[in-house]
Amino acid sequence: MSKSARKYLIAGNWKMNLNSAEGAELAKDVVSLVGAQTDVAVCVCPTFTVLESVSKVVSGSNVQLGAQNMHFEASGAYTGEISAEMLRHLFANFVILGHSERREDFGETDAIVNKKTLAALAANLKPIVCIGETLEEREAGKVKEVIKTQLEGALVGVTAAAADALVIAYEPVWAIGTGKTATPEMAEEVHAEIRCLLAGLIGAEAAEKVRILYGGSMKPENADELLAQKNIDGGLIGGAALKASSFAALVESAQKLSK
Numbered sequence: 001m002s003k004s005a006r007k008y009l010i011a012g013n014w015k016m017n018l019n020s021a022e023g024a025e026l027a028k029d030v031v032s033l034v035g036a037q038t039d040v041a042v043c044v045c046p047t048f049t050v051l052e053s054v055s056k057v058v059s060g061s062n063v064q065l066g067a068q069n070m071h072f073e074a075s076g077a078y079t080g081e082i083s084a085e086m087l088r089h090l091f092a093n094f095v096i097l098g099h100s101e102r103r104e105d106f107g108e109t110d111a112i113v114n115k116k117t118l119a120a121l122a123a124n125l126k127p128i129v130c131i132g133e134t135l136e137e138r139e140a141g142k143v144k145e146v147i148k149t150q151l152e153g154a155l156v157g158v159t160a161a162a163a164d165a166l167v168i169a170y171e172p173v174w175a176i177g178t179g180k181t182a183t184p185e186m187a188e189e190v191h192a193e194i195r196c197l198l199a200g201l202i203g204a205e206a207a208e209k210v211r212i213l214y215g216g217s218m219k220p221e222n223a224d225e226l227l228a229q230k231n232i233d234g235g236l237i238g239g240a241a242l243k244a245s246s247f248a249a250l251v252e253s254a255q256k257l258s259k
């Protein structure tokens with residue numbers, strides 16, 4: 001299967017920014033800029049309280065909705081948590097899981113990310129499973145080891161049947177929100193390794209279908225080169241997703257490469 005068989009995905013992670021009115025405004029601008037194109041899959045991931053207003057705005061367009069987290073249980077005594085079913089009720093299609101900020105700030109382990117991944121898939125949500133090394137780990141030459149542990153830990157019990165829904169985001173922690181981007185070669189090396197590990201986990205054919213996004217200071221100035229890499233199938237965008245024009249420019253980069 002060639003790269004062109006995987007549709008690029010540009011996903012905006014708005015993190016803990018914007019209230020429901022501000023989120024709806026940004027979503028309106030995104031829809032007006034890229035909501036009609038069909039070459040690239042586009043998704044915006046607001047915080048929980050903003051999902052409903054953004055859901056209404058993107059409805060009927062080609063901009064899809066994602067959440068930034070979820071609990072692995074369907075319901076119950078889990079104060080402050082949100083389930084996959086609740087996200088589906090708001091017409092979310094994607095959910096970001098295991099972001100490094102959640103791993104670091106909220107103690108999410110690979111085992112928790114695994115439970116969430118299985119629950120998301122069972123609820124027909126596409127999980128965007130985040131993995132990536134810290135600067136310390138990179139400098140210690142442990143990138144492959146870290147990636148392998150995180151990927152295998154997150155995907156226990158995931159089968160080839162999930163390949164079309166599954167999305168992996170490689171986010172080197174040292175590149176997130178720092179302005180430091182992995183060079184296209186550095187990123188591609190890890191993405192190729194991830195695809196190879198996926199082949200071992202779910203089979204080579206299924207691994208070819210999985211989209212692997214790059215995240216970490218991706219912006220219009222560096223997107224063309226990153227997205228052109230053989231195993232980079234899109235981006236998980238933080239800062240640049242908070243401005244409709246820069247987010248749309250990233251979608252346009254992917255669109256050019258889709259032709």
Ligand SMILES: O=C[C@H](O)COP(=O)(O)O
Binds near residue numbers: 013216
């Ligand atoms: O989820 C998105 C990433 O953490 C990247 O954030 P950034 O684009 O602000 O570096």
